[in-house]
Amino acid sequence: MVHKIPNDINEAVKQRMQRQEMLYRPDKRFHLIITEAVLRYRLVGADIMLGQLDRLMAISLMRNVKLGVIGFQTQYVTDPRHGFWLLDNDLVRIETYSAELNLRQPQEIELYSRVFEQHAAVASYGAAARAIISRVMEDLAAGTEDPVV
Template sequence: MSTDYQQAREALGVRLRELRLTAPAGRLTGVALARLLGWPQPKVSKLENGRQTATPEDLRAWADGTGQPDAYDELLARLRGFESHIRSWRRQLASGHKPVQDTHLAAHADASTFRGWEPAMVFGILQTPDYARSILTRYAELQQSPRDTEEAVRSRMKRQEALYDPGKHFHLILWEAALRALVCPPSVLAAQLDRLSGAIGLDTVELGIIPLSASLKIPPATAFWIYDDSRVIVETWHSELWIEDEPSVATHLRTWRTLRESAVYGNDAHKVISAARRALNGS
């Protein structure tokens, strides 16, 4: 979980504690408030210490239970402020790409079902070291961030161990354009396409490809990941968005399912990859 996100959650917890301690009818203990709300006592502690994300219903109950219902709007605004959290690349990359890769490694460890859409390049979880090296080098140049490319590549390769974990499942969709983008030397892309073909045989991976000739219901826009159908991660040029509010997650799920309708799988996906490989060789 992002440091900024956690800090915002802890700040909300501090505010919740203030409301409990300043209840108009008299200071409430955590045990007393939990009893009043019909909650297990650990829930009060977790919310106040930023170890659990409150729901709007939790905040309403807390405001009413502490005798300060007018505080609900403020609490809800705080929650909405970090449910869709912006993490700027400038701040994230201050120490290089490895810390970012490590953050995603931790997020992967906590989830079991992944849905991804990528229109421009091969997913990091399926990249070869040379392809990843090219991508990370170019992004470091763009963001003018410290060069720790080899450490970042190793962290990205470490994440790929999840592909062989039977408890995890990856439902991935690529646009064919991602197979043809020369964001690396042709020889590196050739090896990457071979790697991609091999991924189709993994029992933890469902890889769909949308051909350039496919009919689309929506434009093939911004890439995103969905973790356990409850968290969305979107990368933009200036920041990374971590989104957890239910309506926004639901929108991304609908988007992913709509894109999936245009994708091909199995042997048909192999044919699209093979065509890109032949085009690369000038055949």
């Protein structure tokens, strides 16, 4: 509880489900990149995490979604300092604990575009990405948080 507000899981799930509806619009395309560390980060119980990981597996098969996963064994060109969204090369959105940053300066958009491309270049896609997600699911189901190396 960072902001001393009680957790409202139901409202959070409702908001996330509304955002996910965008994934089903045929006129939209998404290129997502996540790290294996993010897949293993736990704020919720194993059952909820397994459900989320299963959802990622399904999303990875969608025609308008390109899902990349950067595994632990991958050498980065640029560190994944924080998450961000690059929206149509017009806006970079970053969420912090206290604010949502919306960057619109061309030099900032160019910087984040380069960082995104560097991450995309080392990410695993398709069956290789699903293998990483599957390995995390197996570790979680087995009750261990240690990665299989």
